[in-house]
Amino acid sequence: MIVTIDGVAASGKSSVASGVARALGVPFVSSGLLYRAATLLALEAGLSLEGAPALLAHLEANPLRLEPLAGGNRVWLGGRDLTDDLHSSRVDAGVSAVARLPPVREWVNAQLRLLPDPFVAEGRDMGTNVFPHADAKFYLTASPRVRAERRARERLEDVPAIEAALVERDRRDAGQSAPAPDARIIDTSALSLEGVIGAVLAGLPARTA
């Protein structure tokens, strides 16, 4: 059983995927962490974020591993846990350029497709490109201001600056962020986290829930 939860930046994908996965007793998979980790490695190595061949060679020489733990996904580079470094403004600003590179997308998708079913996968193209055969698909949205206010509770930046960065990232990610035609779209602006998790669980086919 595969459930996909896609959506725009800071719409609640990872929190909702975590809650749904916990309710179902399955792991969840945060695909964005692999794009973030690839970006961090490129920045640390001083590579251009637009140079696919050099970046891919660097990723192949420095294999990353996504650990889909129920309490929160982690990304490892050998014995180094990168997870806590993946949500910086520097990675946020660079990740869309890296995620636009087709060889990087293939590299991420190949890792995701190796994961053993069942799981809940969240990202941008889980229901369209990576797991088109998923049993249930959801797409989360929320107004830019609400998303920025939520992020501001996690970071020491002001709401207008976060909102501007989110809108810019949505624009850059638009090419790979369209909802699947068969996804259920949930506007989370006026919902609590528990409310969104409940809406997803209520939308699962009977054999899945």
Ligand SMILES: Nc1ncnc2c1ncn2[C@@H]1O[C@H](COP(=O)(O)OP(=O)(O)O)[C@@H](O)[C@H]1O
């Ligand atoms: N419906 C909601 N109501 C209130 N806060 C939420 C809701 N959904 C998510 N959040 C909070 O917003 C922040 C961003 O959510 P997150 O799951 O990291 O989003 P994404 O994975 O889409 O970037 C988190 O602090 C999360 O707890």
Ligand SMILES: Nc1ccn([C@H]2C[C@H](O)[C@@H](COP(=O)(O)OP(=O)(O)O)O2)c(=O)n1
């Ligand atoms: N399946 C995915 C997941 C993420 N991405 C890209 C687009 C996003 O800007 C970055 C980071 O995604 P992530 O879901 O971790 O972060 P946000 O929710 O957008 O804050 O990676 C993607 O292109 N495809």
